[in-house]
Amino acid sequence: MKRITTARVREYALLPVTAGRAVALATVPTMMFCLSPLGRAMADDYFDPAALEFADPQQQTSDLHYFAKPGGQQPGTYPVTVVVNDQELGQADITFVDDGGQLRPVLTPGQLAEYGVNVSAFPAFQALHEGETFTRIEKFIPDASSRFSFANQRLTLSIPQAAMNVQSRGYVDPSRWDDGVPAAFVDYYFSGAQIKNADEGESSRSNYLNLRSGLNLGAWRLRNISSMQYDQQRRHWDTQSTWLQRDVRSLKSLLRIGDTYTTGDVFDSIQFRGVQLMSDDEMLPDSQRGFAPTIRGVAHSNAKVTVSQHGYVIYETFVSPGAFAISDLYPTSQSGDLEVKVTESNGVVRTFTQPYSAVPYMLREGRGKFSLSAGRYHSGGESVRSPEFLQGTLFYGLTAGFTLYGGTQLARDYQAWALGLGRGFGEFGSLGGDVTQAVTRTPSGKRYTGHSLRAQYQKNFVSSGTAFSLASYRYSSSGYYDFAEASALESAQGQVDNRRRREELSVSQSLGGLGSLAVSAWSQEYWHRQSRDETVHLGFYSAWKGISWGVGYYYTRTSGQQKMTAPGHSISIFRWVVRCPTAR
Secondary structure (H helix, E strand, C coil), rough: CHHHHHHCCCCCCCCCCHHHHHHHHHHHHHHHHHCCCHHHCCCCCCHHHHHHCCCCCCCCCCCHHHHCCCCCCCEEEEEEEEECEEEEEEEEEEEEEEEEEEEEECECCCHHHHHCCCCHCCHHCCCCCCCCCCCCCCHCCCCCCEEECCCCEEEECCCCCEEEEECCCCCHHHHHHHHCCCEEEEEEEEEEEEEEEEEEEEEEEEEEEECCCCCCCEEEEEEEEEEEEEEECCCEEEEEEEEEEEEEECCCCCEEEEEEEECCCCCCCEEEEEEEEEEEEHHHHEEEEEEEECCEECCCCCCCEEEEEEEEEEEEEEEEEEEEEEEECCCCCCCCEEEEEEEEECCEEEEEEECCCCCCCCCCCCEEEEEEEEEEECCCCCCCCCCCCEEEEEEECHHHHHEEEEEEEECCEEEEEEEEEEEECHHEEEEEEEEEEEEEEECCCEEEEEEEEEEEEEEEECCCCCCEEEEEEEECCCCCCCCCHCCCCCCCCCCCCCCEEEEEEEEEEECCCHHHHEEEEEEEECCCCCCCEEEEEEEEEEEEEEEEEEEEEEEECCCCEEEEEEEEEEEEEECCCCCCCCCC
């Protein structure tokens, strides 16, 4: 058998190789390679574009390898519709490059800023040189992505909501603000009384007139407050204050020139004549006024975020995958936890609680408020000095619900500095405190140094409808004087009683449809006398069919040991509707 086999092999080997047999022999190993796993792995369809060049074989062949893969397209610049977080922003010419068989957009930080991205919040963009581009947005903004639909010519960017410069609800561009029409007006209040003494048969008459007039011209507002008192013996006209004011839109502030008052949030308010520039909340959208916490979270898909308080939905929005931050909640009550519900696109729901409580001067995260005042102090008394002064205050909302604030008062013989911090503690209420250091020099050369500590607490009990507020002012050293007290030192008024301690308490209780009950009290002590001032007020207030009314009880004791107790009542008709039959 071996010989026969060998002979056959030799016989086959000696057969003449014709052209047909050569093709057949060459085809066999090729087919075996293609059918093997290795052959299938290495196979790749390719069409030689040179086969299309029939007319001129020397003509340069077009590069068509981008189209060799499904969905492949030629890189270049295309006019596309830009979509950011499902919102169309318009048409733009965007350059695309090939990246692993996909077209990726070539972008710049400036383009993203135009699309509303908060570029400054991401350090990776700062490493780029001016004019330098990038293609992978996810390397610069976590959880961001880009998708290009060549068929629809749409570039879709998905960017986490926390990375966007979100426009607050109710925002109106300042360029659309209107200063109004030129106008002049006068508001007045007049009261008069005639008193008759039955025993002596005499009568007297007294009258009071208050005028508030104004003139509006462009952005400027001129205002005046005057009053007149007259009776049978005399007439007295008094101009209380006159000022000129206008808005400063770029600073969201108000400029006032003339007679006005300093803000009383850090230092006690004083009247002066001069110039004042201060933040004006009226220029902010309603959703940015007052205090409301910033709600932060993470969405795993295109999700719906719902915020509720006391069982009512107060906010709802849709966010893209990634981190989100909600900072435009409308201010509601000054306390009351917020329930946050995140509903993912697959139906999964996650909930968490955002504690919420605030003292009056707290600000939203990232927001600032300032005031600058310069002029001459107006004491209202002829014997008190009227020094020139400068006052500045600043508030700023920090993260985690903190608000940092401070200020200074500077005059030739008086300097004061204040620094404070406030924070909400959710169900435990909110607490704020500050310290003020003051240095006073008198005309005779005496020097006083002291400090003042202030604390303020506030808490609302939602379930019972009770609002509780307590503020305590303590002047820990006899050398502390506020600006008004320092200006009165060594004046014709004699000894100045600088305050040592002051406590305030305020409690209000809602009684539902019946009305509300309010109790307020304050007490004040001085350093140079043993007496104290006290005031207590108890009141009940209600309304019925457009008529508001209230009753109260007052107790007051002054430093001169004078006591006064008096019941009181008030009735105010703020709506009166008369319905008349109409002819048919």
